[in-house]
Amino acid sequence: MTTHEEANARVQEIYARWLDAGTKLAFALLVCGFVGYAIGITEPYVPLAQLPDLWTLPVDHYNAAIHAPTGWRWLHHWWRSDYLTYFGVVALLITTIASMLRATSVLYALDERLQAWIALAQVVVLVLAAAGVASLH
Amino acid sequence: MDSPRVLRRARLLAAGAILMAAAAPALGADGAALPWWSWPLMLFAVTFAMGVIAVIAGVGGGVLFVPIVGGLFPFHLDFVRATGLLLALSGAMSAGPSLLRSGMASLRLAMPLALVASLASVGGALLGFALPTRVVQGALGATIMAIAVLMWRAKGSLVPHVAASDALGARLALHGRFVDASDGQEVHWRTHRTSAGIAVSALIGVLGGMFGLGAGWANVPALNLLMGAPFKVSVATSGLLISIANSSAAWVYLHKGAVVPLIAVPSIVGVMAGARLGAHLLGKLPARAVRQVVVALLAAAGLRALLAGLGIWE
Numbered sequence: 001m002t003t004h005e006e007a008n009a010r011v012q013e014i015y016a017r018w019l020d021a022g023t024k025l026a027f028a029l030l031v032c033g034f035v036g037y038a039i040g041i042t043e044p045y046v047p048l049a050q051l052p053d054l055w056t057l058p059v060d061h062y063n064a065a066i067h068a069p070t071g072w073r074w075l076h077h078w079w080r081s082d083y084l085t086y087f088g089v090v091a092l093l094i095t096t097i098a099s100m101l102r103a104t105s106v107l108y109a110l111d112e113r114l115q116a117w118i119a120l121a122q123v124v125v126l127v128l129a130a131a132g133v134a135s136l137h
Numbered sequence: 138m139d140s141p142r143v144l145r146r147a148r149l150l151a152a153g154a155i156l157m158a159a160a161a162p163a164l165g166a167d168g169a170a171l172p173w174w175s176w177p178l179m180l181f182a183v184t185f186a187m188g189v190i191a192v193i194a195g196v197g198g199g200v201l202f203v204p205i206v207g208g209l210f211p212f213h214l215d216f217v218r219a220t221g222l223l224l225a226l227s228g229a230m231s232a233g234p235s236l237l238r239s240g241m242a243s244l245r246l247a248m249p250l251a252l253v254a255s256l257a258s259v260g261g262a263l264l265g266f267a268l269p270t271r272v273v274q275g276a277l278g279a280t281i282m283a284i285a286v287l288m289w290r291a292k293g294s295l296v297p298h299v300a301a302s303d304a305l306g307a308r309l310a311l312h313g314r315f316v317d318a319s320d321g322q323e324v325h326w327r328t329h330r331t332s333a334g335i336a337v338s339a340l341i342g343v344l345g346g347m348f349g350l351g352a353g354w355a356n357v358p359a360l361n362l363l364m365g366a367p368f369k370v371s372v373a374t375s376g377l378l379i380s381i382a383n384s385s386a387a388w389v390y391l392h393k394g395a396v397v398p399l400i401a402v403p404s405i406v407g408v409m410a411g412a413r414l415g416a417h418l419l420g421k422l423p424a425r426a427v428r429q430v431v432v433a434l435l436a437a438a439g440l441r442a443l444l445a446g447l448g449i450w451e
Contacts (some may be wrong), residue, residue, distance in 0.1 A: 008313065012244050016237035019380070023230045034402040038174070048173040051399055052211075058270060059215040059395045068394045085398035089223065089391060092230065096384040103244065114309065118248045122381065125255050129388040134259050 007110040015103045022095025030088025037081040044082040071132045097126045177403035183209070184404045188411020193422055194431040196288070197351030197379070198408040199225030201431070204281045204438035212400055214270055214277075218349030219395035220404050222387050225351025227405050228412065229380040240315035242373035246328065246366065247381065249309055253335050254342035254352075254382035261346025262389035275446020277348045281439030284354045285432050291358055296324055299365035305331040315370065328364040337363060338378070346386035351379050
């Protein structure tokens with residue numbers, strides 16, 4: 001195996017490890033959150049019985065009807081059982097960022113500068129998307 | 138588990154799912170008449186069946202979910218697209234680690250394409266929210282019908298001949314090798330037409346973000362037939378691409394409030410559970426026949442969405 005192939009295998013293995021751990025954690029959070037939601041562990045932000053009247057509306061009308069917190073403002077209501085499920089979704093999305101950030105540092109350490117810059121640019125795009133730079137304006 | 142028993146169970150599950158799906162629109166017209174818990178159960182049944190046939194037909198769950206659930210259930214397309222995107226993302230992320238470790242998925246090949254696709258998918262998601270629902274639905278219908286045609290006609294090339302990498306591909310070191318488990322042969326590969334591949338990834342990103350579809354139907358032909366990656370590398374790397382590009386668009390849907398847990402979670406769990414049974418049945422059911430059924434289903438669902446978008450079939 002050449003040095004280049006060794007570096008490649010190392011980055012793939014580390015990325016896979018982070019992706020695996022993050023995805024498993026996210027699914028566990030998602031399922032636990034949903035079970036809590038279904039059994040009514042806390043009062044949901046939107047009553048379950050009201051949902052069938054609301055989910056036929058476009059998302060803007062749905063948000064207006066229930067004064068839904070958009071962006072990260074759902075964190076003000078994090079204990080509500082419907083928003084507890086969001087922790088699993090967020091964990092799933094953050095997993096990609098964390099895995100790519102880890103890959104960036106490994107690529108940089110292995111002197112794969114061009115690949116490291118591409119990975120870093122990917123992290124920046126994902127972090128900006130997570131911050132809601134495009135979607136909240 | 139023996140084959141006839143598995144087949145019998147699969148048929149029963151499929152029949153149950155179809156019955157529940159058939160009941161959904163009729164009951165959905167007066168959604169409040171149903172208890173809330175019936176919705177996740179119906180979604181689970183339908184997405185479970187989808188998960189089974191998606192694996193056997195070799196397609197992603199998202200491409201089936203959006204047109205079929207969008208047509209059968211009363212949910213607004215905004216919520217269906219958000220769930221479709223999360224569903225495709227979940228499947229791709231679950232499969233990613235083993236595909237990376239096997240050497241079939243190439244992070245090096247995925248990264249430049251994913252960077253462009255993730256920027257484009259954010260644009261696609263924003264476009265999907267900015268356009269009138271009718272326009273999005275019509276465009277979704279046309280796209281799904283085009284996917285059905287692509288699936289019907291497309292023939293993959295196992296290991297395309299690439300004489301030499303192009304300059305950009307060489308600079309990015311887009312080459313590698315893997316051991317094909319089917320025959321134990323070591324396959325060396327390299328790609329070409331890198332700029333064209335990146336441009337096509339941008340277009341795929343827009344469509345994926347806008348309609349909430351996983352993009353395996355487009356990524357695989359782009360990587361395999363356009364860039365010259367081996368078919369297995371294309372399929373595996375496509376999953377990696379989806380897991381990165383879809384996650385940037387998924388933030389848009391989450392921030393807009395389009396992720397409804399009662400729709401999203403049963404669908405994700407249903408498709409993942411169905412995919413496990415599908416993987417078990419993979420060698421026992423006629424994949425070609427299942428794929429033809431999926432193509433017909435997609436064509437019908439696409440036509441339904443197109444007609445709804447044109448105001449012909451409400």
